[in-house]
Amino acid sequence: MNEPMIQVENLTFKYNRLKESNTLSSVSFSVDKGEWLSVIGNNGAGKSTLAALLIGLLKPQSGSIFVCGIPLNEETKWVIRRRAGIVFQNPDNQFIGATVQDDVAFGMENLNMPVEEMRRRVIEALKLVDLLNVREADPSRLSGGQKQRVAIAGVLALHPDLLILDEAFVMLDPRSRCDLLQTLKRLKAEQELTILSITHDMNEAAASDRILVLKNGYVTRSGSPAEIFSAEMDVEAPFGERLRRLLLSKKRRVPESYLTESEWIQWLCK
Amino acid sequence: MNKLILGRYFPGDSLIHQVDPRAKLIAGIAFIFISFMAKNGQGLILLWLFTFLVMSVTKIGFRAFFRGVRPLIWLILFTLFLQILFTAGGTIYFTWGPFKISEFGLINALFIFSRFVTIIFVTTAVTLTTKPMELTDGLNFLMRPLRFLHVPVDELSVMLSIALRFIPNLLDETQRIMDAQKARGAVFGEGSLFHQMKALVPIFLPLFSGSLNRGEELANVMDVRGYRSELPRSSFRQLNWGVKETICMLIMVLLIAAFAILDLVS
């Protein structure tokens, strides 16, 4: 009875009907409840397009999308959006409220939530992204990374089952990126939050359960971070994998697959 | 940089800053009517006294208030001249063809000038002490009765608040584009009118297309965050009407009473 959180079958999409090539060509995959899937791929591979399709902003030419077991269409998209939140690439055009807390509350206002509940959740969400101290600030005074964290808080405040992140960490400084990844991991463990994260950062991808590689609109590979990093020689690998490849080229004995930094320490100290 | 009336908020913690925007808006509107009740010398003095009292309570320098008058200065002067030159009555001081400067003309002009300027000062006091968003909330509340006429009050106030939110961005962007064009050798504000207009094209085109893109992205964000204009929404910002607001209304009532009495006495 454990149905997947996202199930995508033969999804095909193009922006321009007159064009020959598809932006996405029969993409199929599924994400389990409580799983963290990273989507990687070159610029223009169609990652953002996939995200827009998943949240019902674009309509597929063919294929089907199920979110929380519900088929996505014009009627059901509002139900699905109550359970799935998305954070887009550009934080500037995502800021709707006049202050940080107003912006975080926007989604809850749309659900006609009582004020006390909103206040409680705004504080809770801003604590999660460590921005409680700037809750009265207006957006022009925030850094890009802070704006991205506000956008993430706005989604987390709705207690979603599914969180879609479209390169939502690019402007974050390493420190808050690390903190936020820890927070998301915790939410995933405690509340079975499912995460689909589009990213260029291989360290972030390495932290996820599974990676999906998108190339020119096709899914070329999918598997655990270890499998992907060993197989995809052209992805800019995280430190652990670069070290492994370097040692490999020096004809040294190396682990069979990608290791995280702590795993490396264990391996080296054996 | 930000010269728009609604965007001129002056942060502060004065009494007037703390009053609920609805009370301030009602008081501001009431004052416009009150200023027409001043019909004699004492009334005029009371009008100015009240205005200066309000201005000093805001704890904002008077210069900010004069800036509010500046854009309207020509309109005020024009009206004054018409009044002075075309009103007859009382002692005539000077005649030249159809133009006369008369006692009544001067007195009328004084009243009109006082009304104009005190109204501007008091309404400026409201806009300077109220955050644009609070102003929007206050307007939304006051326009609520219009819902019965099917005016989309809530949609309008969401639109207004988003427009207000993006004004600083738009100004920043304009500045950035102008700087970029200047760096490429463009010169603004020089040469013939045609030249100046032509220099503006490379600013407005990117600004316009930028706004369109921004608008589309923003609409998408509102959409995925569940904004549906047809459904009821709650509001995170709460207005609350307390003692201060009631006192504020009482003051306005007293002011009206004072003017009514002054009118009866004379």
Ligand SMILES: Nc1ncnc2c1ncn2[C@@H]1O[C@H](COP(=O)(O)OP(=O)(O)O)[C@@H](O)[C@H]1O
């Ligand atoms: N609104 C649009 N209209 C037309 N083409 C678009 C639009 N958005 C993206 N594209 C095109 O679709 C392809 C995939 O874009 P996108 O999904 O943004 O890629 P990614 O996020 O992986 O970098 C690109 O070739 C891009 O030029």
Ligand SMILES: [Mg+2]
């Ligand atoms: Mg993208």
